[in-house]
Amino acid sequence: MAMVKLLCLLLLALLGISMAAETQYHLDSAWYGPGSLKSSQCPSQCTRRCSKTQYHKPCMFFCQKCCAKCLCVPPGFFGNKAVCPCYNNWKTQQGGPKCP
Numbered sequence: 001m002a003m004v005k006l007l008c009l010l011l012l013a014l015l016g017i018s019m020a021a022e023t024q025y026h027l028d029s030a031w032y033g034p035g036s037l038k039s040s041q042c043p044s045q046c047t048r049r050c051s052k053t054q055y056h057k058p059c060m061f062f063c064q065k066c067c068a069k070c071l072c073v074p075p076g077f078f079g080n081k082a083v084c085p086c087y088n089n090w091k092t093q094q095g096g097p098k099c100p
Contacts, residue, residue: 042067052077059100066099
């Protein structure tokens with residue numbers, strides 16, 4: 001019986017921690033949405049976005065191109081493109097994503 005209570009307590013603690021971590025990384029569209037940047041902010045935001053890729057030069061080239069058009073760069077190092085629809089929806093001729 002004590003083992004079951006301990007297991008339930010552990011599961012509740014893990015659930016609470018995961019919920020707290022998820023709410024801490026809330027994506028605020030006021031900071032990241034379309035038109036949220038000035039063109040002068042693109043280089044620093046693209047440096048942040050591309051900082052963890054091994055393909056830094058192409059990432060920077062396309063990120064700055066996309067930022068100049070969309071005036072936004074999604075948060076984080078990858079993903080989260082839904083925050084910036086223009087950035088997310090710009091595709092290559094082959095249909096792949098244009099923006100990193």
